[in-house]
Amino acid sequence: MPHEANGRVIEFENVGLRYGLGPEVLQDVTFSLAAGSFHFLVGPSGAGKSSLLRLMYLALKPSRGLITLFGRDIATTPRRALPALRRRIGVVFQDFRLLSHLSAFDNVALPLRVGGNREDDVRKHVIELLSWVGLKDHVGARPPTLSGGQQQRVAIARAVIGRPRLLLADEPTGNIDDKMAFRLMHLFEELNKLGTTVVIATHNEALVERVGHGCLRLDRGRFAVDAGDQGVSDTRAARPAGGNRDRLYPSNAGDAA
Amino acid sequence: MLNPRTDLPHDRDSHGRFLPWIIAFVVFLASLALAGMLFLDSLAAGWERGVSATLSVQIPASGNEADDDRRTNAALIALRTAPGVVRADLVPAERIAALLEPWLGPATAAGELPLPRLIDVEIVGDADVAELARPLQARVPEATVDDHRVWLDRLVGLVRAVELLAGAILALMSAATVGTVVFATRTGLAVHQDVIEVLHLIGAQDVYIARQFARRALAHAVRGAAAGLGLAVPTLGAIVYLAMRLEPELLPELSLSPARWSTFLVVPLAAAAIAAVTARLTVTRSLARMP
């Protein structure tokens, strides 16, 4: 098992991302997250929040820069070692990505089954969690027959069932009424208290204010950290301006917030 | 086994439909080919056991009974003293007459036709026939030696060639099964790309996904193989029944031992195993090429 180097779950260094031959949708992103910290990722639509999360859950490789996850350099990690890393990350996708042919139960059970858990353990945990998110009566329902908010809760249950070390949620409260939203935030905080690092991308500034915690801000692919955010270090700020790395990418030199 | 739990959608559309049919067809044909192979094999083995160590010596009728008797006796002595001969006996005239009667009519039985003399010779298995016949040829130049092994070898050679052909058909069938499963699995991978991506992101190893495809291919193959065997058994039964009515002498060759009959179970089992293993390898190979 790789260790979280110097208490950092994830580190980005001068990461850039472009889709195909398009423009860079993320530029020079540098930060690291302390193990057990809790963050919101905010920014206007199209700023690159989902893209940043995709890099974090290893759905994409960066076009440039260095990503270290649980102390491992992703670029040099062999393909066969990636599933074990991914199993330590829980993801709530913005579009849920539930498997529409499987029941809510089977969707939530996936991470446990993939991890090779025994079927009776799987059963117990999945039922318990689905009850907790208020879907006790919809255990056998297929996602297309559920409301948007119900699907979202299935997606959240699937993300947290495996007790991930890192939880990444993309607009996890978008389709949910405020009461359920705070209930789910509470679930994320409970997980966080158990040591899981949490990153939640959201538009919902009201939620951010009410729950507290630090903010990572993205604007048109550029990254900034709110002064109030504790667990994050903008490693770039610690370096002398115009250092080696900045000179490698002159177009961004001196852009540090 | 027929409906394994899987994270993949049920696809009644593409490969889910045609794979069992193709497997059924392949198992049916392969069972027939195997039956033919087993039958020919036991037939050839029977022949080899029955005739390989015998030859017959013919002394043509000269028209003079006393001459023929003298030559026959000389031939018998020459044969019985030759190395490698186990036994040499004169075939009684009545038996020769009986053998010829269907062709020549009752005249032969009445002794109206001059009959050749036949000596039935049993030799040790690896005896050199030319060497053995030399003293005979020296004493009775008219005698002709009919080595059964010559034509038998040709016949057995022919049977073996047909067996090889049946074997080649079995090999082609296996190749066809592999090709079909590879194609069906590739199609399945393409169709379920989104599901596979989600499984990957959740942390599924390639083998986890491969196992699901293999389980499904196995279920399809078992279904198809059962149908193919179910069709082959009555077909073979009908062929055996007809053959026994038309050619009752074949009876002993056709009644295969239970051990041989059980080899038919190998065909569907092999088809199912080939399908499952092929699906698994196809998936692991295709996924390894994915990022």
Ligand SMILES: Nc1ncnc2c1ncn2[C@@H]1O[C@H](COP(=O)(O)OP(=O)(O)OP(=O)(O)O)[C@@H](O)[C@H]1O
């Ligand atoms: N698969 C893709 N291919 C090409 N471009 C993409 C792709 N996904 C996102 N983009 C582009 O990347 C930029 C950032 O998109 P992203 O989805 O990361 O934004 P976001 O901050 O999550 O927005 P939202 O708040 O609306 O979800 C956008 O300009 C978008 O057009």
Ligand SMILES: [Mg+2]
């Ligand atoms: Mg987004």
